[in-house]
Amino acid sequence: MDFGFSEQQGEVQALARQILSEQVTPEKLASFDEFKAERFDRDLWRQLAEAGLLGVAMDETYGGMGFGFTELALFVEELGRSIAPVPAIPSLVSAALPIQRFGTTKQKEQWLPGVANGSTLLTAALLEPGGEKPENPVRTTVTVEGDNYRLSGVKTCVPFARSADRILLAARYEVGVIVVLLDPAAAGVSIQEMQYTTFEPQYEVRLDEVLVAAADVLAEPAEGAEVMAWLTERTTAALCAHQLGVSDQSMRMTASYTSERKQFGVAIATFQAVGHRAANCFIDVECLRLNVYQAVSLLDSESEATTEVQIAKVWAGDVGHRVSYASQHLHGGTGIDRDYPLWRFCLWARHNELMLGGSARQLADLGQRIAAGEAYCS
Template identity: 65%
Template sequence: MDFGFSEQQRDVQNLAREILSEQVTVEKLAQYDQYKAERFDRELWAQLSQAGLLGVAIDEQYGGMGFGFFELALLVEEAGRTIAPLPLISHLVSAALPIQQFANAEQKQRWLPGAANGEFLLTAALQEGFHSEAAAPKLSRAEADGNGLRISGEKFAVPFAKQAERILLAVQEGEGVTVVLLDPKAEGVRLQAVEATQYEPQYHLQFDQVWVAAEDILVRGEGAAAMQWIAERSRAAVCAHQLGAADKAMRMTASYTAERQQFGVPIATFQAVGHRAANCFIDVECLRLNTYQAVSLLDANQAASTEVQIAKIWAGDVGHRVSYAAQHLHGGMGIDRDYPLWRYCTWLRHNEMVLGNSAEGLASLGASIADGQAFCR
């Protein structure tokens, strides 16, 4: 059995790597530090659009390549490898994919072509305060109003909310969950910018009695399963991003220790340094295997809750360990802001926090296995 990438997967990966590695430079990334500029490279976004990569997982009838979630995850991994200033996960994974999966024909025709060609941005609001379960919103509610809805509530840490044309979010409607596409410019919507450690534009979203027309209702009353579908793919995409960032930080460290000399020899020849770097390599490869396992099952539309949870645990722990080891082996250079490693460490820590507490996830996974509800494949 061939466990390698298909030809189309290699093509997507190579094309993404070529464009992102050439266009995302240390000098360009420095422009966004300390919020000196909006962390969104629109020229690079246009290049990805021209190359067809924004539509990699969007059906051909809507202007996309027609590939699957695995190819999209490979694109996200390359974005993590360069920590590219792009909203790939929020736009493509958390918003465009759900529209393709759950929207009606008119909604698909209205939103997917523009998402594939970069005409506008989409995003998703998946987090509420002190509540991480996207499929069961507690702070957001909806009431029927004619053939539409009036929604009120709040969401936290919404990426690119102000720049987006629509924000996908879930609200509680009666006993069910409804998924809508909210216009951030609608009357009653308030966006408050918040600062994040990795400088990505994020917002606290509040909405009070905001009218949502029927044409912007994605799933009515039965949206819990849809939100679970979205949350799993979004988490897997963050794991892919974490894989790219961790792999790059590990390779930067290997290169540095091979060149940095002490007592007249490269420090990579020191046993303690070699062991630490080898542990990083093993960690990254374990994260790669678990992430690809989760992504491949999701790509095949198979049940993957356990695999996503395992990948999520690995992503949090590996990001933590690789970040610390990379900084340690770099010595003072590891925290020097004139050297690029600190940006990777910041993103590794950010992704770890987004994915949630690994210890809690491990305890939950253990309980599920003990109850006979979760088994590794």
């Protein structure tokens, strides 16, 4: 049991925090509000690449730093703290990690160096309308045609689908699930814009008899579901890490604000009703932090972590919700004023809460596993 950060972990955190605190300014964030521009700060992305952070968990062979999932999650936590407008989770976690873990040498050589240096953007299509289990696609199907595959169906809430070089995507085969790296420019792909609450560019992606070459298959039907489960657990843990950054920052902004804001001649933080609500946030954020770090740590060592990831996601949902609204409440009208930065944290807390399953769904899944005897306390 070691809850401390190694030297390299501390350096990753400090480096990310330094770049993000300098670059993610309120003006920059405001330039993407209400879809004024694609919410992607490409200058920042380039700087993060130059600092090595986009390849933090990538093998050195492909231009990465060669660290693990823990370092990547700590980077994502910092992105949450600053709500930086960059596609880190879809590209680095949901797509690049499984390519590195399950891809062919050719696929790794083709995609990973570009991800690390910032020139390639990947994303993943994890959701279908009415189907929120990425390892179990229903509305997207595949047929075999010689050496190639033909895909038809629909995916929803796909981030950066229009600007990505490849979309990682799962489709149902007769038996099993295949995972492909889809070219969004391929014939038969139609992409429609969705206006999503965080202003992140998201799209509905429709596939009409789209031809995918064997070289772009990441997992054959026998392994596809397992690959999707693997990347879903890591994406879930990354969302939790992002939520940790979002919640921690909201809470700290609230502590500062209430220490400055005066009513009845004193700082409102001196009222117990205010202090105690902030203290509840502190306890919540600490519980979230520890559960996130446990899940991340287990995933980093490729240990069984299904229970721990589910539990972390319940905390991410509950804590994100509670801290977001406590922060808004304690800020009074200031929190909802779009000239003050807190309101954007409210958007991302909600996104992180619901993406890949809110608390009720996670609890229901965990409850089923408890009933099956799979989640006793050790």
